[in-house]
Amino acid sequence: MELRINQKTYQVDAEADTPLLWVIRDDLGLTGTKYGCGLAQCGACSVLVDGNVVRSCVTPVAGVVGREVTTIEAIEADEVGKRVVAVWVEHQVAQCGYCQSGQVVAATALLKNNPKPDDGQIAAAMVNLCRCGTYNAIQAAVHDLAANLATPAAPAGGNA
Amino acid sequence: MSTRPYTKIAGAVVLAGLVLLALLVWYGTRVPTSTLADEGSDTPDAALIQRGEYVARASDCVACHSLPDAAPFAGGLKMATPLGAIYATNITPDGATGIGGYSLADFDRAVRHGVAPEGRRLYPAMPYPSYSKLSDDDVRALYAFFMHGVSPVAQANKPSEIPWPLNMRWPIALWNQLFTEPGSFAERPGQNAQWNRGAYLVQGAGHCGSCHTPRGLAFNEKALSESGEQYLAGALLDGWYAPSLRNDPNTGLGRWSEADIAQFLKTGRNTHAVVFGSMTEAFNNSTQYLGDDDLAAIAHYLKSLPGDPQRDGPAWQYEVADASAFSGPGGHLYLTQCAACHGRDGKGQVPWIPPLAGATSALTTAPDSAINISLNGSLRVVSAGVPDAYRMPALRGQLSDQQIADVLSFVRTTWGNRGGKVDPQAVAKLRAHTDPASPTPIVLHMR
Numbered sequence: 001m002e003l004r005i006n007q008k009t010y011q012v013d014a015e016a017d018t019p020l021l022w023v024i025r026d027d028l029g030l031t032g033t034k035y036g037c038g039l040a041q042c043g044a045c046s047v048l049v050d051g052n053v054v055r056s057c058v059t060p061v062a063g064v065v066g067r068e069v070t071t072i073e074a075i076e077a078d079e080v081g082k083r084v085v086a087v088w089v090e091h092q093v094a095q096c097g098y099c100q101s102g103q104v105v106a107a108t109a110l111l112k113n114n115p116k117p118d119d120g121q122i123a124a125a126m127v128n129l130c131r132c133g134t135y136n137a138i139q140a141a142v143h144d145l146a147a148n149l150a151t152p153a154a155p156a157g158g159n160a
Numbered sequence: 161m162s163t164r165p166y167t168k169i170a171g172a173v174v175l176a177g178l179v180l181l182a183l184l185v186w187y188g189t190r191v192p193t194s195t196l197a198d199e200g201s202d203t204p205d206a207a208l209i210q211r212g213e214y215v216a217r218a219s220d221c222v223a224c225h226s227l228p229d230a231a232p233f234a235g236g237l238k239m240a241t242p243l244g245a246i247y248a249t250n251i252t253p254d255g256a257t258g259i260g261g262y263s264l265a266d267f268d269r270a271v272r273h274g275v276a277p278e279g280r281r282l283y284p285a286m287p288y289p290s291y292s293k294l295s296d297d298d299v300r301a302l303y304a305f306f307m308h309g310v311s312p313v314a315q316a317n318k319p320s321e322i323p324w325p326l327n328m329r330w331p332i333a334l335w336n337q338l339f340t341e342p343g344s345f346a347e348r349p350g351q352n353a354q355w356n357r358g359a360y361l362v363q364g365a366g367h368c369g370s371c372h373t374p375r376g377l378a379f380n381e382k383a384l385s386e387s388g389e390q391y392l393a394g395a396l397l398d399g400w401y402a403p404s405l406r407n408d409p410n411t412g413l414g415r416w417s418e419a420d421i422a423q424f425l426k427t428g429r430n431t432h433a434v435v436f437g438s439m440t441e442a443f444n445n446s447t448q449y450l451g452d453d454d455l456a457a458i459a460h461y462l463k464s465l466p467g468d469p470q471r472d473g474p475a476w477q478y479e480v481a482d483a484s485a486f487s488g489p490g491g492h493l494y495l496t497q498c499a500a501c502h503g504r505d506g507k508g509q510v511p512w513i514p515p516l517a518g519a520t521s522a523l524t525t526a527p528d529s530a531i532n533i534s535l536n537g538s539l540r541v542v543s544a545g546v547p548d549a550y551r552m553p554a555l556r557g558q559l560s561d562q563q564i565a566d567v568l569s570f571v572r573t574t575w576g577n578r579g580g581k582v583d584p585q586a587v588a589k590l591r592a593h594t595d596p597a598s599p600t601p602i603v604l605h606m607r
Contacts, residue, residue, distance in 0.1 A: 017512045017549045039553045040500035055500040060512045127496045
């Protein structure tokens, strides 16, 4: 089947019910997306499908044929994603980092759908698990970005 | 002097009682005639054994007569009854502990009449009220398979835990008289061959009614064929709601096509649902092994059973849920715990992950299935040897009774679903009842 991932077209030989995560990591070698629980509980495997966040461990690959998938590898090709990465660096959010690609993807999806979320909306949307407990830093980073997103991107936004 | 007539009367009453008792015991232990009594038990050919294996698959004998990860058909499964626990028996051809000594007629009497050698009545946990409809040919084949296709296992049967005098078996003969139908399946002349084949499989080997037909006070199935309106009309059993298999659009198969039904029984999933609860075992061990013609026949027969609008209500239609629908605690829980798989729109990712919008478990007033699968998750669905890629996780450790009640109340009142709200007390009850660590785990009645 033919998949569109990060603006590229891939030919993939997989069963229809194969989880998208396995195809991304094992078949295509895009290992920035992480395997966490495999049960849609933790969010480490979050990717964007047509701009919405999905958990790729519970997404049958056949369901994304004809749709645009974005993984952490290409998140900075997105204007909002680029600013999320910048603010993540600014706030030094990550500790071990394992869950962070999923966190960045989730934050990007939130801000693309709702550029000015209030703190309640941020808490409601940022439900990915982090065993290091970086929740406060995540909340602060998204809060900052939500306040600034109406204004154009600052050139000094340190880039990873 | 005046006491003498009373003594006489009392004597007569006692005598009459004794005669009646003797008659009952005779009736309750008599060995019924088998239509296969005159046949020998010659070594059968391979084709007959293979045919018997197919009948055993269709009858799902292994579901009760085996323990997980143990030798097939060696028995031992514990089943709770209202009177006490009983154990499924060893039906391997072992001479001492199994059925190795059974003649064809003995086997026939056990399978179709519920009578073991010496006239001992089987408990109707053995679905002989359904198996009684098996044809002579299928019983012959089944016997050939169990005698020559199954490896003998020496494993003694466990005695039942029903106390005296409730453990006397002969009254079951009276139950049989009241609640079973004599004779094997008779084709209905007005119906075509496919319908009759489907009826034969559903009523007989498939014993679908054991779970899907509501039961009466004596634990009898309220109907054993389509002649009764309650046949396969849906029932609560073992903590699950076994849905209606009639043409009820909400609690039954009204929105399913014949192809949908056949696909469900062959692959365990379709665009409406994925097998869960007790049906997972029926699928894993039985229905997927049936031939396409038989599955089509089953589907054809089931689609001929009319629904009951009175019981089922107006047909479900999808309703869009806007953002405000998710504002309560149940809606928020849905978004964080359920939506990643089942979708914000409740439509699932069919056929791999089932929709909750329009799901039977969200439309029936019985919340048991919804609660049970939320607490305990789903069993592994193995289709053609391949385990499922997606499985409902058990949330009993993560969500409280109140949270499960909240999220299920949301699911059961959104997208046009109208099963209704769920009481946290009902969750607490089923949580205790299905806790594998509790002293009184799930009561397994019948399958």
